Amino acid sequence: MNYDALKLKNQLCFPLYAVSKEVTRLYKPFLDPLNLTYTQYITMMVLWETDGLNVKALGEKLLLDSGTLTPLLKKLEAQGLITRNRSKDNERNVFIHLTDKGWNLRDEAVKVPEQLIRCLNVDPKDAETLYILLNKLLDTGICHTSHEE
Amino acid sequence: MNYDALKLKNQLCFPLYAVSKEVTRLYKPFLDPLNLTYTQYITMMVLWETDGLNVKALGEKLLLDSGTLTPLLKKLEAQGLITRNRSKDNERNVFIHLTDKGWNLRDEAVKVPEQLIRCLNVDPKDAETLYILLNKLLDTGICHTSHEE
DNA sequence: CACTATTTAATTGTACACAATTAAATAGTG
DNA sequence: CACTATTTAATTGTGTACAATTAAATAGTG
Numbered sequence: 001m002n003y004d005a006l007k008l009k010n011q012l013c014f015p016l017y018a019v020s021k022e023v024t025r026l027y028k029p030f031l032d033p034l035n036l037t038y039t040q041y042i043t044m045m046v047l048w049e050t051d052g053l054n055v056k057a058l059g060e061k062l063l064l065d066s067g068t069l070t071p072l073l074k075k076l077e078a079q080g081l082i083t084r085n086r087s088k089d090n091e092r093n094v095f096i097h098l099t100d101k102g103w104n105l106r107d108e109a110v111k112v113p114e115q116l117i118r119c120l121n122v123d124p125k126d127a128e129t130l131y132i133l134l135n136k137l138l139d140t141g142i143c144h145t146s147h148e149e
Numbered sequence: 150m151n152y153d154a155l156k157l158k159n160q161l162c163f164p165l166y167a168v169s170k171e172v173t174r175l176y177k178p179f180l181d182p183l184n185l186t187y188t189q190y191i192t193m194m195v196l197w198e199t200d201g202l203n204v205k206a207l208g209e210k211l212l213l214d215s216g217t218l219t220p221l222l223k224k225l226e227a228q229g230l231i232t233r234n235r236s237k238d239n240e241r242n243v244f245i246h247l248t249d250k251g252w253n254l255r256d257e258a259v260k261v262p263e264q265l266i267r268c269l270n271v272d273p274k275d276a277e278t279l280y281i282l283l284n285k286l287l288d289t290g291i292c293h294t295s296h297e298e
Numbered sequence: 299c300a301c302t303a304t305t306t307a308a309t310t311g312t313a314c315a316c317a318a319t320t321a322a323a324t325a326g327t328g
Numbered sequence: 329c330a331c332t333a334t335t336t337a338a339t340t341g342t343g344t345a346c347a348a349t350t351a352a353a354t355a356g357t358g
Contacts, residue, residue, distance in 0.1 A: 003255060005262040006194050008210065012276055013172050013265070014191055015283035018212045020169035021315075022291045023162050028317090038166075039344060045157050055307060061157065063167045066307050068345050075343085092306040092353050106152060113154040116162070122286060127161055130282050133275050134164035140270060142171045170345075177347090188314060204337060215337050217315050224313085241323050241336040 023120065030115045034108050039068070040076060041109070047082065047098050048106050054093040081105060172269065179264045183257055188217070189225060190258070196231065196247050197255050203242040230254060 008014055024038045031041050039062075046061050047053070053061075055069055062069075073096060076082045081102035087093040122130075157163055173187045180190050188211075195210050196202070202210075204218055211218075222245060225231045230251035236242040271279075 001256065001259065003197065003259055006255065006259055007198055008191065008194050011191075011194075011262070012280050012283075013176075015280065015287055016165075016169045016172060017187075017191075019283050019286050019291070020165050021212065022287070023165060025316080026291065027162075037343065042157065042160075042163055042166075045155050045160075048152065049156055056305085063170065064344090065346065067309080067347080068343095070308055072344075086307090090306090090354070094307060106155065107150065110150065110152055110155055113160070120286075120291065121289060126282050126285065129278060131161050131164065133279050133282075134161075134168050136275065137168050137269075137271060138164055138171070142168070142175065142269065174346080186313065205335085213314090214316065216317080216339080217313095219338055221314075235337090239324070239336090243337065 023116075026116060026119055027112070030112045034105060034112075035079060036105075036109075039064070039072060041112070043069075043072060043076065044081065044102070044105065044109065047096060047102070048109075051098050052095055054087070054095050056093075058096060076102075172265075175265060175268055176261070179261045183254060183261075184228060185254075185258075188213075188221060190261070192218075192221060192225065193230065193251065193254065193258065196245060196251070197258075200247050201244055203236075203244050205242075207245060225251075 004010060027038045027041065031038060034041070036044065042062060043058065046058060050061075055066055055073070059065055059069055073082065073084055077084050079101075080099055083097045083099060085095050085097070087095055153159060176187045176190065180187060183190070185193065191211060192207065195207060199210075204215055204222070208214055208218055222231065222233055226233050228250075229248055232246045232248060234244050234246070236244055
């Protein structure tokens, strides 16, 4: 039998997985001074853009579920960056709001993307192509249900 | 101040992170019958290609360290797919060898890549471009030390 | 209105992922 | 050879990820 399909070099998914991990690691020295992990950082990014989301809406934007978000949000709350309040209108919803400290952190965080780009040795044209292809995959390429026929 | 650099939509790294996670999730239904997680699967792939590596060499191919690999390899050993033997030549090295059961699993695993491609709705040309760009990043784009100047 | 179905967040359990440390073995050096 | 430095795997501790379940609240329906 021909096992070439199983060679690591022939996989698309392995470099995807590996690059993603390595890039996340690259963020660490820039995020450590902000006391944020990468996942906490992108969570704050969503809130800086749209404050006052509930856990479900946050999860839809980040593609994370409550099993990941609940403990993460508790840590951000413990740091005094956000508040978590169960809605009185509908007690199923927990709404997340930035505190003053959370808003202020934005001025530090705004430097991070450029710091990272400088660290990531990538041709701008390649970055643009990657951006387009990855978002195309996110929008239409990843079917959650095709195996359940 | 202009905070556009902090918008999730303007990030390259977020879709990278999100696509990687989603694709790993896509593998699950195809790997469950083999009793493998995604990380265990790519570890077996390396061994099917090059049996008898030590933990360090495995880690270099997979970009994983012993903190991840040691418990993972113990699970593969517990399943009877591999053996872990400390070398007598140099007792620092632990060499990993496939068992018969480990080799036999290859015939099941060989179906997985095609199953996944069918599930992943991606234009072959796009896949090719992604493959090239991601490997280019892996080879030259990710500097571990540039922030320590 | 009673009852079922759905929604939402939290919890539980398993499995990475990685930094930092540890411990043992080996290599290198004067 | 003695001693230090390096190498290798394992361990420890923290933080995701996610499937599956739970529990409470709310929506939908006859």
